[in-house]
Amino acid sequence: MNDLAQMIIISRYQFRNYLRAKRLLILFLITIIIAAIYLIVVSIYVNPEDMTVKNFSRNWASPVSFLVILASLFFGGDAIAGEYQNRTGYFLFPNPIKRYTIIWGKFLASFLASLIVVLSYWVIAIVDIFYYYSTIPNAVWYSLSLSILFLISLLSLTYLFSSLFKSGAIAITIVAIIYFFVFNIVDSISMLSGVEPWFSITYGASVITLVFDGNYIGDYTHKQVMQAGKHMNFTTYNPYIWEGIAIMVLYFVISAILASIIFRYKEMK
Amino acid sequence: MDIEAINLTKKYGSFYALKDLNLKISGSKCVGYLGPNGAGKTTTLKLFTHLLNPTRGEAIINGYNVNKEIKKALRDVGTLIETPDFYPYLTPIETLEMLCRIRFADRCEIKNALEEVGMYEWRNKKIGKFSKGMKQRIAIAAALVTNPSVIILDEPTTGMDPKGMVEIRYVIKNLKKEKRLIFMSSHLLPEVTEVCDEVAMINCGTLLLYDSIHSIMEKFRGHAVEVAAMNEISVDRIMNIKGVKSVEKITPTKIRIDFEDGAEMQHKILQSLLKMGIKVVEYRSAGIALEKAYIELIGGGKK
Known part of the structure; x- marks a missing residue:
């Protein structure tokens, strides 16, 4: 029995879940709404002629991180925990299939579903950029690639949380709190303490928009210190492009290994 | 066809859910696994189906250690552990198809399996709306659909109405005719007497008896x-x-x-x-x- 073939079977059924549970449809509609709002705002309040194509594109790239976080929650939050909470594990696990095959099959489906959503947004963005400027800057393609890397690493982290908990709802809630609050708090603490938050995935993912600055090699200000009153400084860090990529790759690798090991030994009590 | 436990132990903290179980069951037969609630029956079956990891010892099916060679050990095993739930967005046919695909098994048995448990007329309805008894029937169909030689059943008639219980016992009795090893936990003594050839009794995680029904009848005649x-x-x-x-x-x-x-x-x-x-x-x-x-x-x- 081929592991890869089994992985694809798991993936197909997980993807069918996203389709039939209408998760993919809901997130797709949210994406369309975000893009539509942006299109309306641009057509009413922004004159593209007053902006460079890079700045215009950067504005399109800004909500991508939010979209990636939503996709990770929608498609990864309960992917593993749900098997325990809903007792479907009693059906799936006692089969001649390795746990690694199950987790990676599910991951593949989550990635494809998320990719559809993120690429849909980028397609609208690229069409709009081309409509106004008749050109697509290279930074758009870099930003798109980095957003896919962010998606992979964040999904991997979400799977780690999902394999830690036995309740899908708790897994989704905790992951949402961590992504929307904890990482932002960490970034804020870094501003006050002056310590570079190289350990924060959202810090690494900021290269998705930073790639529109400079010449795509991180030739922008890495560290900025602002005086705020007599005894207070705010330190803003911008990761280098390589640094952002390294942070995301490390998050992916470490989370994937931990999630696989935890799921391998997790019991159906 | 054989199932073997060698010093099989499962410990939670200082509590032994199963302690040094040594049991070997071979050949075509139906073995009832009896014991009160919390005796260690389900723990044993979960260890044999890779739902739990043993603290020590080995769970072996057809010569393969379940914990180390899951694909070989469970290749020819049909299981029903507790009352499983199914993906609510799938129909019974799709659920059994998924199982056959994962196991690379022939899908032509799906119709028979559903008919056998009386669920064929529900084949195209989403399982999410099914009652517990109906899900139990689907679970039994899932255990049978790949035509395995070893079948592990954990209280198969749980949650069923009396008619359903009779039907499932009939299904199990029919399975015995087809050269299979059935290892079935139950706390219903008449059910075990009616269906099984041998009985293993367990309490407080320890095996108390393993013998044929006939021999037990002789020893414990009333x-x-x-x-x-x-x-x-x-x-x-x-x-x-x-x-x-x-x-x-x-x-x-x-x-x-x-x-x-x-x-x-x-x-x-x-x-x-x-x-x-x-x-x-x-x-x-x-x-x-x-x-x-x-x-x-x-x-x-x-x-």
Whole structure:
């Protein structure tokens, strides 16, 4: 029995879940709404002629991180925990299939579903950029690639949380709190303490928009210190492009290994 | 076809859910796995199906360690553990198709499996709306659909109505005709007596007995009968029958007679009752041998 073939079977059924549970449809509609709002705002309040194509594109790239976080929650939050909470594990696990095959099959489906959503947004963005400027800057393609890397690493982290908990709802809630609050708090603490938050995935993912600055090699200000009153400084860090990529790759690798090991030994009590 | 536990142990903190289980079951037969709630039955079955990891020892199916070679060990095994739930967005047909695909098994048995458990007419409905009993039937179909030689069932009639219980017992009895090893936990003694060839009894995580039903019948034969008659029965007269130790009146027309020994004595008592003019309408052993064995062994285990 081929592991890869089994992985694809798991993936197909997980993807069918996203389709039939209408998760993919809901997130797709949210994406369309975000893009539509942006299109309306641009057509009413922004004159593209007053902006460079890079700045215009950067504005399109800004909500991508939010979209990636939503996709990770929608498609990864309960992917593993749900098997325990809903007792479907009693059906799936006692089969001649390795746990690694199950987790990676599910991951593949989550990635494809998320990719559809993120690429849909980028397609609208690229069409709009081309409509106004008749050109697509290279930074758009870099930003798109980095957003896919962010998606992979964040999904991997979400799977780690999902394999830690036995309740899908708790897994989704905790992951949402961590992504929307904890990482932002960490970034804020870094501003006050002056310590570079190289350990924060959202810090690494900021290269998705930073790639529109400079010449795509991180030739922008890495560290900025602002005086705020007599005894207070705010330190803003911008990761280098390589640094952002390294942070995301490390998050992916470490989370994937931990999630696989935890799921391998997790019991159906 | 064999299932083997070698010093199989599962420990939670200082509590042993299963302690040094040594058990080997081979060949085509149905083995009942008996024990009270919390005895370690489901723990054992979960260890054999890779839902739990053993603290020590080995769970081996067809020569392969379940924990180390899951694909080889579970290749030819059908399972039903607890009452599983299914993906609510799938129909019974799609659920069994998924299982067949994962196992690279022939899908032509799906129709038969659904018919066998009486779920064929529901084949295209989403499982999410099914009752617990219906899901249990689907779970049994899932255990059978790949035509495995080893079947592990955890209380297969749980959650079913009496009609469903009878149907599932019939399915299991039919499976026995097809050269399979069935390992089935239950706390329903009549069910085990009716369906199984052998019995393993467990309590407090320890195996107390593993023997054939026939042998248990011999060892734990009951020496009491329950008698029902058309009219009121006089206890004093019956006490005079040779071999009768005691008589207990259950109702005016129903009594329980304890006697000394043997099937011959049981027959003679019946003859005496009829000679006395008692219109006997029911005459049967009080309690089954398995029940007696269970109470003696499990009771002893609790002390």
